[in-house]
Amino acid sequence: MxxxxxxxxxxxxxxxxxxxxxxxxxxxxxxxxxxxxxxxxxxxxxxxxxxxxxxxxxxxxxxxxxxxxxxxxxxxxxxxxxxxxxxxxxxxxxxxxxxxxxxxxxxxxxxxxxxxxxxxxELPNNYFVLLGPASDPAGISGQNCTAAEAFKKIADSKAVFISAGEGAITNKKEMKIWSSGNIKPEGDWYISEVNDMKS
Missing domain, CATH: 3.40.190.10 (Periplasmic binding protein-like II)
Structure with a gap:
């Protein structure tokens, strides 16, 4: 706005x-x-x-x-x-x-x-889109699932997830989705910042 x-x-x-x-x-x-x-x-x-x-x-x-x-x-x-x-x-x-x-x-x-x-x-609002590789390691594509259900599939399969990192508005939205499924994202599969990939 x-x-x-x-x-x-x-x-x-x-x-x-x-x-x-x-x-x-x-x-x-x-x-x-x-x-x-x-x-x-x-x-x-x-x-x-x-x-x-x-x-x-x-x-x-x-x-x-x-x-x-x-x-x-x-x-x-x-x-x-x-x-x-x-x-x-x-x-x-x-x-x-x-x-x-x-x-x-x-x-x-x-x-x-x-x-x-x-x-x-008022001005337009943000939209958030979950993107992944064509190989679909979490088996999300075509499932018509909610964001929370997709996040659970990612966590269960430990498919690599790249977060924008703390402080980013997309990260805040992401954390609300993880929380809604009582999931704490952590481990090698969860990359909290793009910079982590360079280490």
Whole structure:
């Protein structure tokens, strides 16, 4: 969802409108309420907006694509602050960033309910897909099973599972699925970070 701050409401609304139109994929976009923004005008040509985002969003190339469009449309330059989702939220809460762009609805909802964001508009949501090799070592393909059932098949067969690692939004979703089946993923078959493969 899109939420803009009190101090920069007009400019942030313009930016949000641009992103809402241009973005055709799943993101949460939030503006931070910060005392440092109070009374400041964001309409001057050389205005800069500090945007706290997760690394996955920053690495997607979206902001690199959108920034010049936003600059041309609003006169505002985007300064990206790339952090883990929780750290990005804290940056906004501390007034280090004007807007928040993450893909964690639970963090987003708490951020809003705690009073740090205002003027929200909905954007699309994330979808998570379980991918595996054509050899299908866990025997999941064609079984029409739930994610929890697929995870159980993976754990039972000890088929290699690669997690995005702690701190990633996909990892949080993954852990909820493991927990729903009372499974603790561990062992040689479970790779908690892609970097583990290099060791």
């Amino acid at each position: 899109l939420i803009w701050s009190k101090g920069k409401a007009k400019a942030l609304f313009k930016i949000g409108l641009s992103i809402s139109i241009i973005s055709a994929f799943m993101l949460l976009f939030t503006a931070c309420v910060s005392d440092r923004n109070s009374g400041q005008s964001a309409d001057s040509e050389n205005s800069e907006l500090n945007l706290a985002v997760t690394a996955s969003i920053n690495n997607s190339g979206l902001l690199e694509y959108l920034s010049p469009i936003i600059k041309e449309d609003t006169g505002i330059s985007i300064k990206v602050i790339s952090k883990k989702a929780e750290e990005a939220v804290k940056a906004c809460e501390a007034g280090e960033a004007d807007m928040l762009l993450i893909n964690d609805k639970a963090l987003e909802d708490k951020f809003v309910s705690d009073g740090y964001g205002v003027g929200k508009a």
